Amino acid sequence: MTSDISTAPLAAPKPALPSTRELAMGKRIWLATRSSPWFLLGAGLFGLLLLMALVSVFVFQVDPTKMNFVDKFTPPIFSEGANPAFPLGTDQLGRDMLSRALVGLQITFLIGLAATALSFVIGSAVGLYAGFVGGKIDQLLMRVVDIQMSIPPIILAITILGLARATPALVIAVLVLATWPNYARLTRAGALAERGQEYVRAARVLGASDIRIILLMVAPVALPPMAFAAVFDLARMMIFECVLDFLGIGLQPPTPTLGVIIADGRKYLINAWWIAVLPGVFLMLLLLSLNMMGTALERARNAVFEGAK
Amino acid sequence: MTEKLLSVSELSVANAARPGDAPILDHVSFDVAPGEALAIIGRSGAGKSVLGRSLMGWTEAPLTVTGGSVSLGGEEVLEAAPDALRRIRGTGIGYVGADPTRVFDPTLPVGRQIAEKYRAVRPGVSMKEALERVHELFNLVRIPEARHRMEELPSKYSGGMIQRAAIVDAMIGETKLVIADNVTQPLDVTVAAQIIRLFQDLRERLGTAFIFITSSVPTIKDFADRIVVMDKGRIVESGPTRQLLEAPQTEASGQLIAQSPKIWGTTAPESLSASDELNRPAALSITAVRRTYKVPRKDKLFGSVFVQAVRGADFDVYPGESLAIVGESGCGKSTLMRLLTWLEEPDDGAVHFHGKNVGTFTKKERFDLRAQLQLVLQDPYGSIPAHWTIGRTISESLRLHSDLGGKARRARVEATMAEVGLDPALYDKLPSGLSAGQRQRINVARAIVLEPTVLLLDETFSALDPMEQTPLIELFRTLQRERAITCIFISHDLALVRRVASRVAVMYLGRIVEIGSNENVFGRPLHPYTRALLSAAPTIEASPYDPGECLVDGEPPSPIRLPKGCAFAERCPVSRPECLESDPMLRNTLARGRIACHFPLARGMLESAETKEEISRVG
Numbered sequence: 001m002t003s004d005i006s007t008a009p010l011a012a013p014k015p016a017l018p019s020t021r022e023l024a025m026g027k028r029i030w031l032a033t034r035s036s037p038w039f040l041l042g043a044g045l046f047g048l049l050l051l052m053a054l055v056s057v058f059v060f061q062v063d064p065t066k067m068n069f070v071d072k073f074t075p076p077i078f079s080e081g082a083n084p085a086f087p088l089g090t091d092q093l094g095r096d097m098l099s100r101a102l103v104g105l106q107i108t109f110l111i112g113l114a115a116t117a118l119s120f121v122i123g124s125a126v127g128l129y130a131g132f133v134g135g136k137i138d139q140l141l142m143r144v145v146d147i148q149m150s151i152p153p154i155i156l157a158i159t160i161l162g163l164a165r166a167t168p169a170l171v172i173a174v175l176v177l178a179t180w181p182n183y184a185r186l187t188r189a190g191a192l193a194e195r196g197q198e199y200v201r202a203a204r205v206l207g208a209s210d211i212r213i214i215l216l217m218v219a220p221v222a223l224p225p226m227a228f229a230a231v232f233d234l235a236r237m238m239i240f241e242c243v244l245d246f247l248g249i250g251l252q253p254p255t256p257t258l259g260v261i262i263a264d265g266r267k268y269l270i271n272a273w274w275i276a277v278l279p280g281v282f283l284m285l286l287l288l289s290l291n292m293m294g295t296a297l298e299r300a301r302n303a304v305f306e307g308a309k
Numbered sequence: 310m311t312e313k314l315l316s317v318s319e320l321s322v323a324n325a326a327r328p329g330d331a332p333i334l335d336h337v338s339f340d341v342a343p344g345e346a347l348a349i350i351g352r353s354g355a356g357k358s359v360l361g362r363s364l365m366g367w368t369e370a371p372l373t374v375t376g377g378s379v380s381l382g383g384e385e386v387l388e389a390a391p392d393a394l395r396r397i398r399g400t401g402i403g404y405v406g407a408d409p410t411r412v413f414d415p416t417l418p419v420g421r422q423i424a425e426k427y428r429a430v431r432p433g434v435s436m437k438e439a440l441e442r443v444h445e446l447f448n449l450v451r452i453p454e455a456r457h458r459m460e461e462l463p464s465k466y467s468g469g470m471i472q473r474a475a476i477v478d479a480m481i482g483e484t485k486l487v488i489a490d491n492v493t494q495p496l497d498v499t500v501a502a503q504i505i506r507l508f509q510d511l512r513e514r515l516g517t518a519f520i521f522i523t524s525s526v527p528t529i530k531d532f533a534d535r536i537v538v539m540d541k542g543r544i545v546e547s548g549p550t551r552q553l554l555e556a557p558q559t560e561a562s563g564q565l566i567a568q569s570p571k572i573w574g575t576t577a578p579e580s581l582s583a584s585d586e587l588n589r590p591a592a593l594s595i596t597a598v599r600r601t602y603k604v605p606r607k608d609k610l611f612g613s614v615f616v617q618a619v620r621g622a623d624f625d626v627y628p629g630e631s632l633a634i635v636g637e638s639g640c641g642k643s644t645l646m647r648l649l650t651w652l653e654e655p656d657d658g659a660v661h662f663h664g665k666n667v668g669t670f671t672k673k674e675r676f677d678l679r680a681q682l683q684l685v686l687q688d689p690y691g692s693i694p695a696h697w698t699i700g701r702t703i704s705e706s707l708r709l710h711s712d713l714g715g716k717a718r719r720a721r722v723e724a725t726m727a728e729v730g731l732d733p734a735l736y737d738k739l740p741s742g743l744s745a746g747q748r749q750r751i752n753v754a755r756a757i758v759l760e761p762t763v764l765l766l767d768e769t770f771s772a773l774d775p776m777e778q779t780p781l782i783e784l785f786r787t788l789q790r791e792r793a794i795t796c797i798f799i800s801h802d803l804a805l806v807r808r809v810a811s812r813v814a815v816m817y818l819g820r821i822v823e824i825g826s827n828e829n830v831f832g833r834p835l836h837p838y839t840r841a842l843l844s845a846a847p848t849i850e851a852s853p854y855d856p857g858e859c860l861v862d863g864e865p866p867s868p869i870r871l872p873k874g875c876a877f878a879e880r881c882p883v884s885r886p887e888c889l890e891s892d893p894m895l896r897n898t899l900a901r902g903r904i905a906c907h908f909p910l911a912r913g914m915l916e917s918a919e920t921k922e923e924i925s926r927v928g
Contacts, residue, residue: 198692202755205650206706207679220696 029224032300039300042292049286053109056102064103064256068094073272091261091275092268101279104258107251108286111168112238115175120230122176123183124223130184131191131222132214142188145181153178153240161249171250175237182233183226190222228301231294235287242283258283314518315341315364315402315486320377322356322363325370333359333372335542341486344516346508348533348550350526350565353774356542357522361490363387364520365402366394381486399430403479407491409471412478413463419471420447420459423478430482446477449514450507453863467864468638469500473507480517490522493847497637497801499861502845505532524774526569527847530554538562554849568775569849570804572831590664591625592763592795593649593682598622598658600644604869614869618644620819621658623895624903626763631789631796633810634821635803635842639865641819642799646767649797650684651675662763680710683756687768689748693740699726700736703754710759725758729784746777750784757788763795770805782809803846807831815839818865818876821895825902835898835909837861837881875907883908 033039072094074083082089088097130141157174164170194200194217203213244250245259253260258279265276322334333356341347351357362368364379366386379386381401389397398404406412413422423446424439434442440459447455450473463471472492479487489508493501509532511517521529529536530550537547540561546553557563600619606612619641626632636642647653649660651667660667662678670678686692693702704722707713713721723733729750740748749769756764766785770778782805789796800806806813807827814824815836823836834840841861844854861880866872872879878888888907895905 198686198688199694201652202684202686202692202752203705204652205679205684206709206755207676208705208709217694217697221694 028304029297029301032304033297036296036300038292039296042289042296045285045289046293049105049282049289050109053102053105056099056106064095064099065254066095068096070094073268075272076274076278088278089272089274091264092272095256097274097278100256100261101258101282103256104261104279105282105286107168107255107257108238108241108283111172111175111241112234115172115179115237115241116230116234118172118176119179119233120183120226123180124187124219124226126180127184127187127189128191128214128219128222131188132195132218133210134192134195138188141184145184148177148181149185157244158249161244166244166249166251168251171241171244174244175240178240179233179237182229186226186229187222190225191218194218194221228294228297231290231297235290235294238283238286238290312342313340314343314345314382315520316380317364318378320360320363320379321375322359322368322372323375325373327371331542332375333542334363336377337539337542337544338377339537339544339547341518341520343485344512344518345535346512346519346521346533348521348523348529348536349539350523350529350536351539351561352565353524355539357524357539358490360539361404361488361520361522364488365398365404367404396430399426399484400482401484401486403482403484403487405472405475405479405487405489405492407494409468409475409492410463412475413471415463417462418460419463419466419474420444423474423481426478427481443477443481446481447474449511450474450476468496469503469864472496472504476504476507476511480511480515484517486518486520488520488522491524492521493523493525493528498803498845498847499637499841500864501528501847503862505529508532524565525847526554526565527849530849538565566849570802570847571850572804572807572843572846572848573853574850575804575807589628591661592628592663593626593797594661594664595622595624595626595649596659596661598645598648598655598660600641600648600653600655617819617868617871619648619655620871622816622819622821624814624821624824626795626797628762628795629789629793630811631798631809632812632814633798633800633806634814634816635800635806636816637801637842637865639818639868640816641868642801642816643767644819645816646684646765646799649765650682651678677710680706680759681761682763682765683759683761684765684767685749685752685756685769687772689745689752689772693748693751695739695741697739698737699731699740699751702740702751703758706755706759722754722758725754728788729754729757730780744777745773746781749773749777749781753781753784753788757792757794760792761794763797766796766798766800768800768802769798771800771802778805785809803831803842804848815842818868818871820876820905821903822877822906823902823904824895825898825900825904829900829902833900833911835902835904835911836906837883837910838877840910841880841882875905883910 068090071083071086071090072092074086074090074094075081076089076097077084077087086096086098088101090097091100126141126145130138156178160174161170191214200213200217203217241250242257242259242262245257246263248263250259251257253264261279262276265272265279268275317340318338320334320337321332323332324330337360339347349357349360359368359372363374364386366379366389368374374387381397384393384397386394386397413419420440420443423443424436427439427442428434428436443459444455447459452458452470452473458466458470466474476487493504496504505528508519508521512519521533523529533550535547536550536553538545538553538559538561545561546557546559553562554566557566598619599617599621602616602618603613604616606614622641622645624632634642634645644653648655651660654668662682667675667678700719700722703725704718707718707721711718719736723736726733726736731747731750731754740751743751752769770781773781785796788794798806798810810827812824812826813830814821815830815838816822817838823830823834823839830839831843834843837859838861840854840859844852844859846852859882861882863880866876866879872889874887874889874891875881875884875893878884881888885908891907893905893907895903897903
């Protein structure tokens with residue numbers, strides 16, 4: 001393989017073939033992912049839900065907390081006694097279920113995305129720095145990570161949210177605290193592997209600073225694998241947020257989060273099943289879409305890495 | 310040939326996963342007589358290793374045997390049942406590979422593992438008897454303190470020792486044939502020469518036949534009876550060693566032989582020692598530089614040991630010359646390189662760059678120094694970021710050290726690419742798919758785009774095969790001529806050093822033991838270690854230094870516990886009691902070189918008559 005090139009000393013190399021080999025790993029994985037039907041389905045579903053959550057603010061001007069006792073326990077459309085003004089029916093206080101569910105979706109999106117992004121950024125920054133610099137700083141940062149990981153997330157949540165009134169920001173903070181160590185550990189491993197590479201030494205000899213090497217050279221190699229973890233984490237964050245609300249330690253009623261609505265509707269499950277079930281369906285679809293995308297990404301990655309051998 | 314130990318006929322192996330490709334082995338046939346030493350040589354990728362493994366019935370998917378037969382003493386290997394195959398591998402054919410560290414289970418003592426293998430192939434032998442047998446063989450392969458070493462874990466073994474143990478492992482079942490695939494490749498020259506001598510000795514004593522697979526012709530030239538040359542999966546030529554080496558019949562073998570390293574047959578590049586250049590002020594001056602590492606003790610929870618990686622290195626590099634620093638692994642070359650590039654600071658001593666002490670530089674001055682002193686690394690794959698385009702990699706130097714705009718920068722990078730022989734059209738391409746030689750050119754471009762005055766080459770050529778090496782060496786000659794760059798080569802490859810360096814410094818255990826012009830160091834070595842290195846160097850020509858007389862035994866002492874006197878005394882063939890007592894200092898020789906030895910090989914060459922100068926050792 002090498003001989004055909006090297007027999008022409010100092011001459012121009014043979015014309016580079018525009019094959020998929022030339023593309024960076026990330027791009028190849030992305031290409032393979034994009035063509036997977038499962039990914040398209042998941043992305044479509046996710047996009048639809050996100051759109052609904054965003055648009056609802058402007059389109060549905062119905063106040064999700066407006067009570068309407070005349071119309072309480074209105075079933076969703078296509079069932080007996082439905083009211084077209086409330087496509088998904090109303091709850092025990094006559095509040096519109098559709099707008100409640102959409103606002104709940106919004107909050108779930110906001111908290112899930114923000115918490116994932118923040119954990120990703122904080123965890124990766126700590127992990128990259130610790131892994132790359134090594135030595136005492138690495139030891140110190142990783143012990144902090146260990147301590148953080150040794151605290152069960154639910155205990156952390158009960159403690160923090162029990163001491164202060166739960167706001168979206170506080171819930172995000174709890175989720176980030178519980179998750180960033182995972183990212184720190186994973187990225188540290190990546191940075192550690194890159195640190196010993198010759199190209200890092202070459203950059204050091206050129207006089208590049210640590211930060212420059214980390215950001216320009218190490219991060220593009222060490223971070224993409226984290227993105228896979230992040231897709232699944234997004235789903236985990238959303239569930240955790242709903243669980244907190246459901247248990248009553250997260251955001252409090254009347255804020256209509258999916259967890260709060262489901263907890264509320266539990267009491268009326270026999271008479272008005274839709275109050276608990278419909279937000280649950282939204283949540284399920286959201287998680288399904290995320291897992292479909294995550295799985296498609298993982299499969300594509302496996303296929304690409306297998307193929308590279 | 311009446312008697313055959315191994316007979317291979319029409320053996321073909323193909324890659325089932327790539328049906329369109331040419332077969333990996335294409336109708337290979339040869340025989341091995343009992344006690345014969347056969348060498349299989351060929352360029353990398355010729356199918357040698359696959360052949361070696363196929364002989365043991367060891368072809369893993371997707372490789373499949375598509376035809377032919379291998380018979381060992383009349384027994385067919387390829388179609389043997391698993392039971393029979395196990396017996397053949399245990400008692401018929403032994404195999405030693407290039408990476409012996411992976412042969413052994415890291416959690417069990419070496420001797421015990423080998424004894425277990427012996428018991429598996431010789432049922433009814435007790436563990437005690439088996440260990441006794443291992444001990445016998447350990448002595449035979451000259452592992453010192455065999456009884457003690459047998460009980461040690463593989464991690465305690467050095468490269469040469471574990472290779473010896475792997476040989477014992479291959480021969481324990483009284484095998485009649487041992488296949489040695491590239492066994493000397495990871496070893497230092499002096500250790501590799503010892504291993505070859507060991508093979509010779511084993512053959513004489515036990516009458517074992519050997520198949521020696523290698524891409525290096527010099528390794529086997531004194532050892533093999535017969536050579537088989539492979540090229541692209543086929544045997545292109547075979548014949549008695551001497552005859553084949555002197556008059557190769559085919560192009561493939563001719564090329565292999567022509568590209569084999571030569572030391573004495575080549576001429577050194579123009580020596581600077583006679584010219585004025587040595588009288589100019591040094592470009593880089595290293596004085597009594599030391600670097601000691603504190604390493605935590607592995608066997609205890611607390612405490613640490615001190616590894617003296619560089620112990621007072623002393624030399625000057627003159628503008629425009631090319632100095633080579635040679636030595637075996639662990640001699641402190643890499644540490645010295647890190648000190649020169651200022652990735653680490655010396656504990657003691659000073660590095661002067663054009664007369665200015667680098668240790669006193671401000672941060673800014675050191676940063677500016679980096680544009681002046683650049684490094685070309687060894688590994689053509691790891692040294693280039695895979696996710697950057699080639700242009701980005703090379704332009705990083707300019708981004709850091711100049712304020713050129715995007716267009717000017719690109720123009721400069723493209724000009725440099727053209728200068729080192731890279732197609733500027735590759736600017737926006739990723740480096741994947743480029744050959745090692747092309748990648749090294751990227752490395753060179755990255756270093757010279759800043760127009761440095763001093764270039765450090767850390768084993769830059771060793772990862773390249775000879776076909777790629779030659780044009781790159783030519784490139785360096787041109788660059789050096791045109792740009793008047795001072796080059797410092799760090800290398801273990803003596804043949805290469807002979808071709809490129811004007812002066813040579815020999816390093817042993819963290820210290821320069823001899824430095825002088827290329828002609829003098831290769832032609833009239835004064836230090837016994839230099840002579841030992843030269844005698845061990847694998848070259849195709851007859852060495853003027855008889856390995857039997859000059860070759861050293863054993864391995865360098867550990868840099869943790871250094872002897873009191875000369876560090877080389879224990880291995881030195883000409884050492885005297887004084888050598889164990891006092892450490893020799895570097896002294897000037899008449900030929901403008903320097904040497905650290907109490908009893909140099911030619912006494913008259915020393916400038917002063919003093920023979921006993923002591924360096925106070927820093928404890």
